[in-house]
Amino acid sequence: MGYSAEKLSEEKVFKDPVHRYVHVRDRVIWDLIGTREFQRLRRIRQLGTTFLTFHGAEHSRLNHSLGVYEIVRRIIDDFFAGRPEWDGQERLLSLCAALLHDLGHGPFSHSFEKVFDLDHEHFTRQIILGDTEVNRVLSKVDTLFPKMVAEVIAKTYENKLVVSLISSQIDADRMDYLQRDAYFTGVSYGHFDMERILRVMRPREDQVVIKHSGMHAVEDYIMSRYQMYWQVYFHPVTRSAEVILTKILHRAKRLYESGYQFKHEPRHFYSLFAGDVSLEDYLKMDESMMLYYFQMWEEESDPILSDLCDRFVNRKLFKYTEFHPSNDQMNKLMELNSLFKKAGIDPEYYLVVDSSSDLPYDFYRPGEEEERLPIHLLKNNGDIRELSRESEIVDAISGKRRTDHKLYFPEDLLREGPSKRNIKRQIRKLLELE
Amino acid sequence: MGYSAEKLSEEKVFKDPVHRYVHVRDRVIWDLIGTREFQRLRRIRQLGTTFLTFHGAEHSRLNHSLGVYEIVRRIIDDFFAGRPEWDGQERLLSLCAALLHDLGHGPFSHSFEKVFDLDHEHFTRQIILGDTEVNRVLSKVDTLFPKMVAEVIAKTYENKLVVSLISSQIDADRMDYLQRDAYFTGVSYGHFDMERILRVMRPREDQVVIKHSGMHAVEDYIMSRYQMYWQVYFHPVTRSAEVILTKILHRAKRLYESGYQFKHEPRHFYSLFAGDVSLEDYLKMDESMMLYYFQMWEEESDPILSDLCDRFVNRKLFKYTEFHPSNDQMNKLMELNSLFKKAGIDPEYYLVVDSSSDLPYDFYRPGEEEERLPIHLLKNNGDIRELSRESEIVDAISGKRRTDHKLYFPEDLLREGPSKRNIKRQIRKLLELE
């Protein structure tokens, strides 16, 4: 019997707070979990800086990856197995893609990717195809297998049914993270009846569809998603930490480019700064590495880098105020900008507009959601209908992008003190702090 | 109105998965949470290496510290306030001691303290009394206040009632960690009716006692504790990681002492190696720092240090077998020791006996539990009786120390390979691996 069909002599289980247990019987899955590239995900938090807002949100991407794998395993083994529309051959491929879909994430990946112009999907592919332990395990299945796994994750794999298990508007990825993030933050949103959704999922040609009788469970899932975005993912305090983090990385890069002499050399950042990072360098970058440097940089002589690192490490975050990009507000921003300069507080680092935007559900999927397939319902008569045409609730919010702008600034620096008293007072007035 | 009585203009709440919300209304508490020494606890996991066994157990000591504070706050504000036996003056002191009781913990403190002969309680005291942000906040209350807080935590404070809120066999510390660790690991042990226990707690002279009608809830708590110890805290896989961690620190220290030239200099470890660590150095030590070094040391030329770091970082743990310290087994251990040497595997680092021992409850409290006060029940007629005299269940397990010994070794090194084939086979036989 080949490696791809090899089973562990006894099923292994991981205790999981969300799914109770994660079950592993396939040798390939077990071996993948043991690779250093997969274990690295323990050192990258699932929700980036969110733990600074919700102290429970300290869970890692490994945590989530096991969850996505478990959901896909349940869909296939408990519900799809034996159905004529489902090709049993795709089972292992689906499981591997589920387990590995987040493999390329960097530390605090949102800011990290933005500042260094990186793309975690690119690195996921590189890890799967490159000279790695993961690749060696996958290649034992078949020399073409790593490529197939990479294609599923990249959504280019020809069997779109497999792709849709991992990437659609109601895939295993989302179903896991909504529940998991709700569990660890402790919020009461994020609950929906996944059990029921799994039960009404049906494989249909190139996609997973949902039996019409499960529509209300799907509505509930969509609403959970909406609430999680605004209550957790876009929480203004989290975004404050994100703003500071971005500014730290910007500042360090700028200093490096200008030839600044670091007390503590950012050796592991050189190739990132230079825009030419190797896979090996990339894999060393995790959140313990980042936090190590930020702690070191608190002692740098550059006051901006040092201050921002202090803020991030010790949670001395920026405050915020509502900001609507109207003419009035843009003028006020201009004015604040020049007042900050006068007060000796560099507005490039200390006066930041941040925007969050969400599209709760859409059927033609523009923007961020571009590659997510819409949700299709399967009616009793065999017809297939797109969700928002059947559900009034979903129709009501479908395609309605909601955006929120906030202006971030260090309130503590704007308080009293003898110097620049008048300018600070003007700033405080404009920011309505007094 | 003085600082000690100052209230926030609006109550702040932290969302907490265990207690739903943590409520802060006191300015002093708010300021303490904002100190860098308290924020440092975010970078130290509550359960050390347990996350390598239970992937959900990634929660920090900050997480737990807020929980202990919240329990003490509820006891005082919801149940003790207004009772004649309770001195309202002690409220703020109790809250501060609850919040800060774990402040001195180092990274992976179990192994860390053992190898470097440190004591986190010593550092808790130093942080509270030394030149720190925490000290500055506490001193604003009163110049004597830091000392009082330190005394409560050290259990030397004269009002033992206050001490017993934080340190007894049924204190806020334990009630929080049992529930919290159960929540994050996802195990189904660790549940007990804290609500009921809080409701039947009564202040009585020098201790917190429990109304007799709540005895069953207390029994349930004792059993939870017992289960958590054996199912979670002493899990053999966690101990395997702990063994490796300890050996890494030993090896690095040994190398340092022998003048080994590190590729990546352990600058932050020097004072630890030398047994002369300053508070400032100690506070820099957190788990991101440790993980950073371990990653670096994977590239050291010393094969033992490099291998052990690889094992820890990438979770390639030691396997284990039961071990009872009988004559037979001691002889076998001797034999294994010399076979390991012959096989070129240094037994000092690769053949380790580890013991765990628990005393579920005791009324005269020897050993680890030395300073924990027993649990007293308050009968309807006003009499006070020690728990195990009233509860058959507790009496049955009271004072019965249970110990578990395991022998750890790297099963992977004992497998294949042409070299030393015979010796390895002998070892495998002795370890009953084949």
Added chain:
Amino acid sequence: MGYSAEKLSEEKVFKDPVHRYVHVRDRVIWDLIGTREFQRLRRIRQLGTTFLTFHGAEHSRLNHSLGVYEIVRRIIDDFFAGRPEWDGQERLLSLCAALLHDLGHGPFSHSFEKVFDLDHEHFTRQIILGDTEVNRVLSKVDTLFPKMVAEVIAKTYENKLVVSLISSQIDADRMDYLQRDAYFTGVSYGHFDMERILRVMRPREDQVVIKHSGMHAVEDYIMSRYQMYWQVYFHPVTRSAEVILTKILHRAKRLYESGYQFKHEPRHFYSLFAGDVSLEDYLKMDESMMLYYFQMWEEESDPILSDLCDRFVNRKLFKYTEFHPSNDQMNKLMELNSLFKKAGIDPEYYLVVDSSSDLPYDFYRPGEEEERLPIHLLKNNGDIRELSRESEIVDAISGKRRTDHKLYFPEDLLREGPSKRNIKRQIRKLLELE
């Protein structure tokens, strides 16, 4: 100290699965709970026939009434007490109204009231004002007190703030039943963050308003409500039981009016049939009484009454099909009607169209919701805005009545058998059963 201020020597608690504990400290509340009229609510299920669909939904109205009381108690004691807008004098009145608001419900009240043209609110008032144990307890507070309690429940009490605690679109009644019904049915809808909602409730002149920061929690509550209506309250199987129940009562009344000689005399129904029920008679009517009669009537010689009772008692329910009141469908209904007659199955009892209709939220409140006040948000600047003007989600569903029609029939009677074979076949075709 007067009766109204009298406290129990020790707080009493009821263990409650939804709110953990229900706390009673007021003597008046304790006495009310002990009255026979309140205890009668144990014999009336909260969700009528729903237990025939969701077997867990066997909980009584007493269960729910205690929950509503507990929520109001928490709002007042934990959040309103001490606020200048809240008049502490209204506390006891609010608690009593909360506890007693459902006192007048009859057995399976939906069908019961419809058939006998009764109104449970009328009986609630009668119980409070009439010669009852409840009235005697309330009168001990003050001779005018019963009238005040009745007014709060009738929403005519002058202090509308008190009224809105019990009757608005986000009152204690709804918050309790959504959570409680979700708990007992076991569905995963019905969860929302009540803790948070209570925390952001503010008394404002004549209503309870919600701080704007709690808007998302309110959205979640509105969505829970929507899901509970369609997933639980309007479940087609429950409605099938309701249809049968209604027809039983109709039939029994009809038989009585036509002088039919009952084997088991419906002594307790006489005054109901005659449309002249006394309070005393009404209070005897509970669900054990109804079930007793239905069991007896299974043995009646009238085949319709006997068959319908057999169906209800032994859960042999009607099947259903979608029905849209279009011309086509109305014609089909006509045709079915005459075919049923030909087949000897009386369509008056065996071919029933049932409609359910819900208005998830509305600000101008027509129909059923007539007397429920809209939800108002309190902005930071003190402005008050109606919810649907602030929340896109709520706006999207606001005022959109959704209606569902189903046609119920006894599928078993339309099956096999040599007689009327052709007619039955025609019926089955029209109903698309084959």
Added chain:
Amino acid sequence: MGYSAEKLSEEKVFKDPVHRYVHVRDRVIWDLIGTREFQRLRRIRQLGTTFLTFHGAEHSRLNHSLGVYEIVRRIIDDFFAGRPEWDGQERLLSLCAALLHDLGHGPFSHSFEKVFDLDHEHFTRQIILGDTEVNRVLSKVDTLFPKMVAEVIAKTYENKLVVSLISSQIDADRMDYLQRDAYFTGVSYGHFDMERILRVMRPREDQVVIKHSGMHAVEDYIMSRYQMYWQVYFHPVTRSAEVILTKILHRAKRLYESGYQFKHEPRHFYSLFAGDVSLEDYLKMDESMMLYYFQMWEEESDPILSDLCDRFVNRKLFKYTEFHPSNDQMNKLMELNSLFKKAGIDPEYYLVVDSSSDLPYDFYRPGEEEERLPIHLLKNNGDIRELSRESEIVDAISGKRRTDHKLYFPEDLLREGPSKRNIKRQIRKLLELE
């Protein structure tokens, strides 16, 4: 394909609060659920009078029966299927026995059986073997099948492995009721990791054994059981209701025997009073019937019957005090007895000693637990060991019967009033009421 193998065209699910869903695919099971004898279990509460203590405990025996079925189904389909020790032929038999094991329970069966000297197991057998819908369904499988089902439930079936699924010290019956009763009462006991226990169950010759690695989960289950007994099942308030109920039935029987002329004739009780109840009569007896009569009897002229019914229906329970059957206390009881008589309060009905006794776990199983098999652990080496020999905790409580005696009396009758003032005062003193 025969009836026994017939599957529903689509799986049916019942939403269950404890197991999430109950799954039915077998036609036989579906048909059994639809019988009138099974549906009758809706009208019998799982926990008898417990709802008068824990208002949530209103769940029926049908509720529990579905749960036991579901657990057995999971054990067989998810864990035993395919194992050589398990005979697939026994599947349907096991499922039917699980579903029907409580079929013969009468209303408030504890008191009911005691007073009328009945045995619900006898009626379970009669329902399965007699002229019933249940029998007709079972007989369709095979003419011998009803007898086999009855034997499994009676524990006389030759394949003891099947018996042990339903009746051992860790069977599906107990695992369901502990969790279900905890859920509906809302207590925090009753939780244990059933998932884990199911996973480590193994069929072994004539019994289900538990893999040694699951020992701690079993310990937790034993402790849950212990707590549920003392916190819920033997709650003194529940026992008070039980005492009154028993006395009502006694009194009614006594009156009947003495030729008392009932205003409301106890027609459905005649055969019970006469000790000669037919199956048909028995099946009519449910809790709505009982409550109907108790309500009617509140109006009887016999003051004892009327008073006791009023107490039960309107929850005016007896108070209680500790009672230890020592010489002293027995003398006091005698004295109270004669004082009650002097006070005109018949001690036979109003002064009652009630005892509860539990044996948390035993390996030789005396008393109530007589027929429950002990729990056996399966060690890695294949050895089988009885639980208490491996677990210190279980050993500690094993075989230790605990008994609790209480003396019940109507405190309200002993209070005020000019008559018998002195005697009542003496009584109150003896009962330590003042």
